[in-house]
Amino acid sequence: MLKDDILHFLEEKTPLLNIDKLSDEFTANKIAELFNVKRNTISHYLNQMVEEENVIKINTRPVYFLHRNVFENIFSPVQACVFDSLESLKHQIESANNKADILNQLVGADGSMKKAIDQIKSSVLYPGGGLPLILCGPTGVGKSYTANLIYQFSIEKGVLSKGAPFISFNCAQYANNPELLSSNLFGYVKGAFTGADQASKGMLEAADGGILFLDEVHRLNEEGQEKLFTFLDQGVYRRMGETEGWHQANVRIIFATTFDLEGNFLKTFLRRIPIRITIPSLEQRDVKEKQEFVYMFMIDEAKKLQLPIHISNRALDTLISHHYQGNLGDLKNTVRYLVASSFAKDTHSECISITLQDLPDNILRETVQLANQKLKKKNNIIINPDTTLHQLFASNFSSTDDIKKTYHTILHLFRDKYRKDSDNKHLELHIFNEILALFDRFIFFNTEKSTGALMEVITVNVQEVLRYMESTNNVKFNGNSVFAMAHFLYFRGTNPIEYTAEQKRIIKQMDDFITENYQAELLLVTQLVEMLNNKLDVHISKMDEWLLTFYLRSQSIEPANDQRMKAIILAHGYATASSIANVANRLLNENIFEAFDMPLDTSIDDIVKSVLHYVERRDVSNGLVILVDMGSLKDIYPRFTKYIDGPIAIINNVSTQTALLVGEMLGKGFYLTDMIKKLKIANETEYSIIYPEKKKEKVIITSCFTGMGTALQIQKLLEKSIPQSLDMKIIAHDFHRLEESGYTDAIFQLYDVLGIVGTADPGISEIDYISIEDLISGQGEEKFEKILQPVISNDQIEDINNNLLRNFSLERVIATVTILDTEKIISYVEEFLNRLEMLLNQKIPNDKKIGLYVHTSCLIERLIRHEPIEIYQNIDELMKCQRNEIEIIKEAFSVIASVYSVEINIAEIGYIYDYISSASASESVF
Template identity: 40%
Template sequence: MKEQLLAYLQNQTAFFSTENVSDVFTAKDIAEKFSVKRNTISHYLNQLTEEGRLVKIATRPVYFFHKQAFEIQNYPLTKNVYDSLAAVAAEKPFFDQKEDFFSSVIGSKGSLAEVIEQIKMAAFYPNGGLPFLLTGESGTGKSFLVKMFHHYCVANELLDSDAPLITINCAQYANNQELLTSNLFGHVKGAFTGAEEDRGGAFEAANGGVLFLDEVHRLNAEGQEKLFTFLDQGVIYRMGDTGRSIPLDCRLVFATTEDLKQTFLTTFLRRIPIQATLPALEERTISERKQLILQAFFDEQKRIGLPLELSPQVIEILTTSHFSGNVGELKSTIKIITAKSYTASLKREVKKIAVTVYHLPEQLLQLTEEPNELAMMQPILIDGQTQIQQLTAESEPEQQKIIQTYEQILLNYVQAGQDFSAAASPISKVIERLFENLLFDHKQEQKQRTMIFVTEHVQRMMEQIEHSFQISFNGSMVYTISYYLWLRRNVEWLPDDQDKLLLTENLLKSVKKHYSTSDRYTENLIGLVQNALDIELTSMDRIIFTLYINDMGYSKESLLPRSIIVAHGYATASSIANVANRLLNESVFQSFDMPLEVTPKQIAERVTAYIQKNDVSNGLVVLFDMGSLKEVYQYIPELTVPIVMMNNVTTSVAIAVGECIQQKISFREIPERVSDYHQNEWEIILPKLKKEKVVITTCSTGLGTAVQISNLLEKSIPDQLKIRILPYEFNHLENSEQVKQTLTSYDIVGVVGTNRPRQELAPFISLEELISGAGTEKLLSWLKEELDEEMIAYVNNQLVRNFSLDRVIQSVTILDTEKVISQMELFVGELERMLQQRIANDRKLALFVHTSCLIERLIRNEAIEHYHASDTLLQCHEKQLNEIKKAFSVIEKVYSVGIPESEVCYIYDVLFGNTDSSMDEADF
């Protein structure tokens, strides 16, 4: 019984989610499934948990899932029993990686990121790493980073756990080079007066570890040259013994506060390939400075043992003050502040120490720039329960929420297997929660001066976009976007590794593909924000804004053509447009004032730029003051919308054209009506119809598998071919009217799917033909006009790779592909033995794909209840159906499922039905 339970939960765990856990993992449901008493099932489940084979979540109700299956599909778990679902989710690392001691360094993803990257390069370089030299002002953290480098090498098994870190301060030997030489390299007996025995130096003490030479600029030229032998050959000679070399394996690190070129020999610097400069405290970001301040107070609280309550003014003054000794002086100052506040508290016998501006050194006291904003901030409490990670996060909680949103967006995308159709909904919910919080929980910040400044600019930007695209944004978007940007200016987040960077760009590509209209509005908004507000936005911001705008919605304000006036001279066009717009009581015209010497090509460029930045899908009317319309038109690129061009514009002409637009007069009638009263040259330019080439993918069960097939084709066909892959609902392709619309909109070169549509659209290739390779030549023939020989070979290789059987099954089901194929082979072998015939390869491939989806349906308890031909099949082919059911028993045992008659009939049709519909409604 225990093994049956284990097998059942192993299959079910493939669908386990900590965000939306199903009742199938409760003892009650499992007892009903096996028709066994609940207390008996609970006994077995608890036994399996104690054995480490199941995981128990002690909530109400209690849940159980298969530990190994979960770990294979998700991430390792450290326990067998958890108090909550959140505790299980908390075990998940964002990306698996070795412990990185540098991640705890303040600024590791900001101002110190490049320095740390160089240090890591030095650590991992083959054959003992590379020597490196740290430069920077006193107190910037050079010695601290060397200690972290040593820890990092040990953590990554580049050094043994007991590897030494030996530090020599060269300043101590600045006037005694002989003593320095002895301390560095050691000496033999008699090497100098007082050398009574052989003695090793710092190099030998650091063997197998790290030798750190601080204040290395205090070495004179001769002292620098003495290091050359080790840097070049990895050996040293003790002082007084030039005949016996000592090979050593130690990593060499240097630090200095001085200018390299003025202090060091060129030949010395040439031997140190990595030279990194640490920024001064003032050069570090405000966020990092605050974190350094909080870290220092955190360390002092641990020393005195009493809670510290920090005034916001203290944090602000320390953040904006100048410390010539950098981080070192900052820490010393905070030690003095803490000591002063601690001494004052002794007189009052308080339980917590208040750190206020009255405890600051006099030279630091100054007025803050934003007293109103500081007054709204709460004091920061540090006590024995405070964690430093929690402390630095709470110092700017809203900024931290934004960063967490970024991380959660990528995590949802990863969990969905980078399938945007599956990830879109959870990602949108994450963004919705963030903006709801910004809108409703922080209204008091709307009165702050900087927030008002941002809001006024965003208001104008949104109005400009609304006017350009003739739309109206819904909801309170101005305020939520404004508050997001107000916080975003202090958020520093860039993908810290190549995986996250690639994920972000792939996600943005999918967002742009699915929501191209919303993305166009976002692209305009981001350009305006970066110009007006000096906020550098990233691909992640574009993803968030596009999805938010799409979810909030927008409405088209009108279906009227756009219109512009182009005239020579100062304010000529703008004067005409201003008068016309006022008399029309609507902003109908936009104006372009052009210099007198402007060329037709330059005018065309301005018109083209307007078309690209505005929604002119309903047409464009362009009014010129003079010049040949044909001369201008020849420089305008191929159009996708109609344009009316009219000459000899005046205020009365503009008003007449504006009235026609407001009255929704047709494009062709506008110039005809206006010319009845005015002498105008005019021309209508209609777009040349060039339909986009597409390949359609489809599946009878809906869009899900059609999208998966589309993804595989997109990976196989390069973007440069400019052939779009469009997934379509199968029912859409069965409707004659919708087929007509599709044919009108696109140049369809072919259809790939699980079923051939009854409406003839274009040549068809079945999915099993692509898997077998029989359809490859046909698909290449669709693309032949776009392909040269080299590209044909490339596409062919990509098709072979992406449409292998295991790759297709992996795309359409979440089950273990290798296991599914293995079980399918047993099933097909048993079926051929019972039927006493070989199954054709194309049917066998169709069977593999169909049955892999069937297994998942059965595990999910989502089997089809009725098959359209089941009654006839049961009467006429009972023997074959029974043989199929018997053969399928090998899969039933492994996955603990049972196959209903409807699904058996379906398999029969896959084997013996019509070729073009071998995979039908219930698939996928």
């Protein structure tokens, strides 16, 4: 069927896809062409398969279709089958791959090894036994290591069974004896060559069901290559010396070579190896990856010796920048040598210390060339036996990566949007936003510690430099500039960022743009960099300079002779003032506030000094507003008057809200006095306590004016009587609080209060109240019904009423009966009363029922003790006139009589009759 054929076609093609650039083989057009069917028909089937979730659709122009299962096997499971773009599909793969498989844990998995890993996955997961692959690269780059990982990955993915063989065979060992090589590989028969006394299996056979890794495969002669490609084609081979018959083996082969493929292999042989993977040399890897390898090998050594390794930054940098002829193998040996020789120097030392002097001569010689580089003020690195790579990189690379990404985005934007000789406002805005977002991430969201000593040193220095520049350049930096730039320099670190040739070209173009358009900012940045360089020994690249220039531009640095009223925020705390000024300026879209962050122990003198320093350099003749956080302003006023030439409003309130209000009024040109009036009103503390609105629990409150003891007893009684399934809560609450606070009491905000049951009415009109007496006597039944209505049905109300009576009575019975099990007795009395009601066809009022519970319980005890009441007045009259009632009582009592094996006498029946027929609070039964 055509549909199945299309799916099969995609199944075969998907493993070969290049995720960065999909070929047109995955489009409906191409498939239609190949199948010689109308495009519409193919589209129809493809879309059907997308709906059936067997095919992934990428909704671009043209639309691409991929086999879902195969794709998921190679990359990762996808959440949906339709994607808007290849990017969004890739994005999903990337996030899924973060839950890394073994290949993704390779150094450079998201860098120099990315492509190789994709190829490996395609090869391993190709349906029907995988595809042969060859690993290329100079010696020591990790070909054998990678082959082994491929084996582990194959097991991880279930394409090989656990315990499948992995046979490694180095063809170079037999370079001078092709026959021996061939015999080892394919096996031989007895007499195949001199000394072949008996038949022997080859490596191919030994690898059956697993992987054969053929290293230095260029050593295989033509005959050997031919034999191998027969095997690749048909899965069969002959042992050496065999002339007929074939052996079969199910083997995946990984080839590796340090030679160029072209010219060193038979073309026919190469054709059988569709996947060619180049493993990058150490030189081709970026600094981060090199550093990762050094760390990794150091961790290995630290583990082996169970000692921490301290390595100086200088030694580390030198190790990383050395050119290792033998690549990773060479680097690994160098690290081993270094650690071993340091250890040998003092085998009793508690740690291994590596400095520049410990490096081997050939590496040391190179440091002469490095000597001109600035010394970086970083601490030594300490690697403990249990240190992880992640820990070593956490502090450096997450922020560098973020900066790198931002730079790439900016370069991207510039490439796409920059138009020479035209207005580039839109582009500028875009870039500003990227930079501000980056700074925000550093300041607000970075989990790394940004409050340490180094951060402080940088901040103080940046602050000093900016102040100096302000006075010499007659400009005013925005208060948060210090904070933002300090964070940038701190997180920027010293790790170089590498650029592609294309990016370098854009940087050059950007250079022209900035030089032409941002002269003032550029001048400031150049000065800033120079001064910071002297103070902090930082290394700032061109791109860093551009970023700072754009940043200053975004902050619209103003000339200092601005005539507007000024505003500053002075606050204790590391960044309180800066953060508030930053938010306010951003929201007001203007740089209104300058911030002064003051350590917590700053004295009034220091505050005054800061303000005066500011006043000296600014024209504050039109007025100055100071937001400050002080205990009292008393001491501060007199200190200013001598020095100022305009009014100063000191507002003892530092908050974003106040800053916004002040900023708005300044913008509108308010007079200081009016401003203060408005602020006074606005600063009246506005408060509200918010309670959860949704899903308030339904509750009944119990309370008693004598105190919580009785309230708790009533609570227990209600809890026992109201079925748990109703999910109703009973809460005992203080009577006096209810009486005083009324409906404003927090309990009414927290719960959905249905009613109050207690001994006295707290008088809350919004909530129904029932007294416990009414509830028990039955007079409050209607009210109670109303209270419970939102949660229960009528039947349930009746049950609850009965429970209440029963439980209430139980309390009393407990106090009265002595020998019987009260729970049990009460349940029989309950049955007696129910039957009585039924036979009388009448409801017995609650108050009577409570009495009867107690009376009957005592009666039973009397009967058991054989101490019934024998005397009843008018016994004859009773027997004569109330025969029917007597029978009813007897009949109802029969349950109890049979359970306790007692018999009720006429006198006791008489008392029950009296009880029922006597006047009740409500009505008489008879």
